[in-house]
Amino acid sequence: MTKALLSYGRQAIDDDDIAAVVETLRSDWLTTGPAVERFEADVCAFTGAKHGVAVSNGTAALHATMHALDVGPGDEIIVSPMTFVATANCVLYQGGIPIFADVDPDTLLIDPKMVEAAVTPRTKAIIGVDYAGQPCDWDALHTIARKHKLALVADACHAIGAEYKGRKTGTLADISVFSFHPVKHITTGEGGMCLTDDEKLADRMRIFRNHGITTTAIQREKTGGWYYEMAVLGYNYRITDIQCALGSSQLKKLRGWISKRNDLARAYDTALAETAVRPLKKRNDGIHAYHIYVARVPERDIVFKRLRDAGIVANVHYVPVHLHPYYREKLGPKEGLCPVAETAYKEILTLPLWPGMEAADVKRVAFTLR
């Protein structure tokens, strides 16, 4: 008998989600209408951030962030190598230079000591990645940012719903970015959002997502005018009402999903105790959102294949960004630049974790691993 494949992540869509999307399909606005504003307000209410700017995906959100912070040619941006390529690509889109600072071996979060060591007179910002769903050491990063007058960006694509010392992600940096790709906690199909308390930064990102045009169609409809101006070179990074209706509906379930993800992670911790599989460390100063459950595994490539043969689809997050061929060619740095991330890369395995899983699935994965 063939068992269903157990994938590393998966969306959960229910009838309420479907009804919310159908409602927008019957409405006057398919894109950049009331559902976009509602979703932005919903995510702000959830996180406590003042302004939300919803865009077409998390990568566009990172690009808008770099634009808002006026990143340009020659500017250095300190980033974690243990992330999805988009975290560093957004710097290149603006002509900036990503500078990789190594991670902490226990959590694989960017190491503030390495960040401090990477600061130069050309540094403009730091992008911390809340890897796996666990917030970075934001207090330490803030201290460095204040001292050197740098902007602080949170790539929180793994971490909506996480908390750091009682504060929610979305409020932990000057600008925070979420993704709503289907493997993330809540989905809009494709989608992303920039969160900030700074009205000027929010305005710059709003204009950037709409070609650099200073008014939106819905604003012009309200005032009855036709005239518009393009003030800066922007992009079409808009998200649709159809997608945002799904986002608002999904957000209602996020709290329950975070707690389910934590339950499953604890079940893994227990089932894997006293084996050679070593889960990454969970700090005890907040709430881990567990976007992914990552462990160090001996003979990782063999284990990956044996799991796959048993119908369990694990994954590896991530190939350190500076080791990708494009980055090797572009920036020159290769092996040895971030030894902690490079060593971790050879051992890490992402085990299946999503809210629709049951304790029996965790047992099956742990049994197969053993």
Ligand SMILES: *Cc1c(COP(=O)(O)O)cnc(C)c1O
């Ligand atoms: C998913 C992700 C992104 C990009 O988001 P998209 O919506 O896929 O463009 C960026 N950074 C991290 C850490 C991510 O996990």
